Amino acid sequence: MRWDMSILRESPWYQEILTEGEQKGLQQGAQRQLIQVLRLRFGEIPQSVQANLENQSVEQLENLMAVAIAVNSLDEFIQSLTG
Numbered sequence: 001m002r003w004d005m006s007i008l009r010e011s012p013w014y015q016e017i018l019t020e021g022e023q024k025g026l027q028q029g030a031q032r033q034l035i036q037v038l039r040l041r042f043g044e045i046p047q048s049v050q051a052n053l054e055n056q057s058v059e060q061l062e063n064l065m066a067v068a069i070a071v072n073s074l075d076e077f078i079q080s081l082t083g
Helices: 005-010 012-042 047-054 058-070 076-083
Strands: none
Touching: 005 012, 012 047, 012 058, 012 076, 047 076, 058 076
């Protein structure tokens, strides 16, 4: 039996997988950008901070980007993660 891709694309499961994949890609991109900003501003970033960022949503990462730009030190940024 051969799958018809047009039928598969209309499947709710296919759409759900596609949406989840896109969301994960956005989250990973936002995380990479935030880590890059932090490294440019403050040097090497502890693995614990990077691990914490993996659990953040795209919206949270966008908010943290604003924080990363505004704070004066990595310690201030880390405090914003726990506060």
